Amino acid sequence: MSILSSKKVLLGITAGIAAYKSPFLVRLLVKAGAEVKVIMTPSSKDFVTPLTLSTLSKNEVYSSFTNEEDENATWNNHVELALWADLFIIAPATANTLTKMATGLCDNLLMATYLSAKCPVYFAPAMDLDMYKHPSVKEAFKKLKTFENISIPAGFGELASGLIGEGRMAEPDEILTFVENDILSKLPLKGKKILITAGPTYEAIDPVRFIGNHSSGKMGFAIANQAANLGAEVILVSGPTHLKIINKQVKQVSVSSADEMYLACHEVFNDIDIAILAAAVSDYRPETIATQKIKKKDTNLEIKLEPTKDILASLGKIKKKQLLIGFALETNDEIENAKKKLKKKNLDFIVLNSLNDSGAGFGSNTNKITILHKNNQIKSFELKDKSDVAKDIFNEIILYLDE
Incomplete structure (x- = not known):
């Protein structure tokens, strides 16, 4: 494009x-x-x-x-x-x-x-x-x-x-x-290489069923598009979604599970200038995956879950020159929980949105965010189209890079 x-x-x-x-x-x-x-x-x-x-x-x-x-x-x-x-x-x-x-x-x-x-x-x-x-x-x-x-x-x-x-x-x-x-x-991100994650991950239960979430990937794709518009070379690691990227500055890597997304991110992270992890990664996966479709029975079905790898925390441990940005979707004590995540995962800033805000969250074309910086600065934004939210995020990134 x-x-x-x-x-x-x-x-x-x-x-x-x-x-x-x-x-x-x-x-x-x-x-x-x-x-x-x-x-x-x-x-x-x-x-x-x-x-x-x-x-x-x-x-x-x-x-x-x-x-x-x-x-x-x-x-x-x-x-x-x-x-x-x-x-x-x-x-x-x-x-x-x-x-x-x-x-x-x-x-x-x-x-x-x-x-x-x-x-x-x-x-x-x-x-x-x-x-x-x-x-x-x-x-x-x-x-x-x-x-x-x-x-x-x-x-x-x-x-x-x-x-x-x-x-x-x-x-x-x-x-x-x-x-x-x-x-x-003349674009501000010319020469920058940016990693972005988007969408959900699907954790298989058997060959036909999975554990997932309602993420559409719209926010991550909007961020990828804006990054390309600002001149960056973009690697978009996306979970299952119907969205398509057509900007030639964006290389899309399609994955399904949290483990696949973990591997895809670590494969490129050393060469990245900025990483923005907007994907809604599953926190748990089945401990064992059935090789055949599980038949319905009259008794309860119990599935034992184990934690998935924390992609954001793992990148925070190894980051050197990279600017690392995470997302937090909260339902209560939003600011405090986001602050804890920001510090625990060694982020430069975190983008918070709340399911309590009408028009924000999964599936919609709009979002309402608050950006928390590691220097304790907090900026809140009005409800906007996700493409405009992406612009707000990059305005903060550019200000940070210019400091």
């Missing part, structure tokens, strides 16, 4: 011959999973049609503040468009548009949206060699760099004039790769 998946991308198209490449860029962005909206300068429509771009983007294409042919047309709000975007790509960016961007000249919808943008802005220059080398254009490049706008390097080759040199707009696949790599390079 591309880092652009689910991102909202504004694509600005200006009046250069390289605009013929813009439909290919729209197609690549959509294929990467982005939602794309296109803003065109009025003159750019001489080079590529709005119909083509709207068909490929599956969104309306904007080129003016209102539809001049419709007296009842609503205003195209440049502020709303700018705030909607997660990133803004202007490709092609002609000399005319670049100098407007540098000086703040605002004479069309694209420029008004650019001046309202709060998101990262990328631009792909496209012009002839002499224009590309002109002092005014060079000065515009310098000015845009001070605005933290990001230039996608122009290519070298044959230009529309017939000259050979710099000024060719980068190819659509080069633009996509450049933006992806730039985003990845």
Whole structure:
């Protein structure tokens, strides 16, 4: 999965011959999973049609503040468009548009949206060699760099004039790769390797029955997805669940029992920077497992249980450089029990949730957590979607790493 998946991308198209490449860029962005909206300068429509771009983007294409042919047309709000975007790509960016961007000249919808943008802005220059080398254009490049706008390097080759040199707009696949790599390079967990556990474990009674719990794995999967979004390489060790990870930064290891999860975690732990154990691991397992299905009888069935290996405590004993985070699901004396677990298992912090909180716990799409640090700091959060809970957890991790 591309880092652009689910991102909202504004694509600005200006009046250069390289605009013929813009439909290919729209197609690549959509294929990467982005939602794309296109803003065109009025003159750019001489080079590529709005119909083509709207068909490929599956969104309306904007080129003016209102539809001049419709007296009842609503205003195209440049502020709303700018705030909607997660990133803004202007490709092609002609000399005319670049100098407007540098000086703040605002004479069309694209420029008004650019001046309202709060998101990262990328631009792909496209012009002839002499224009590309002109002092005014060079000065515009310098000015845009001070605005933290990001230039996608122009290519070298044959230009529309017939000259050979710099000024060719980068190819659509080069633009996509450049933006992806730039985003990845700036992510706070780039280069970090993270172990996450999720879901329940099943402890076999016989070939068809097991001891388990109601964990869906949703919290652990949300944490894994957020870790990948922040640039980390993720190993997700998951018990039985119907959930699927599609982010290419996440390697999923499927296990069934607590013992299998123990082995999978210990196999990779030495190479891990951060471990977040969110799985609901069974505390007990049958002492013996029947090799044949146990037949129903009129008498009571007694199953002798023994403790499973404590994965979190075992990692706490051997951790060196790793940041180790556990979860605690409690029904009474929540804070005190979580504090005991935090200390006993040598954790850096623990994420507490309570079955007494409506909307928290197993199976739901929401959770309500309290994070307890080993330095006695306690932070409580409101009920949120589990994807947002994962963001809160990583905000704490990033603050911890920056200390």
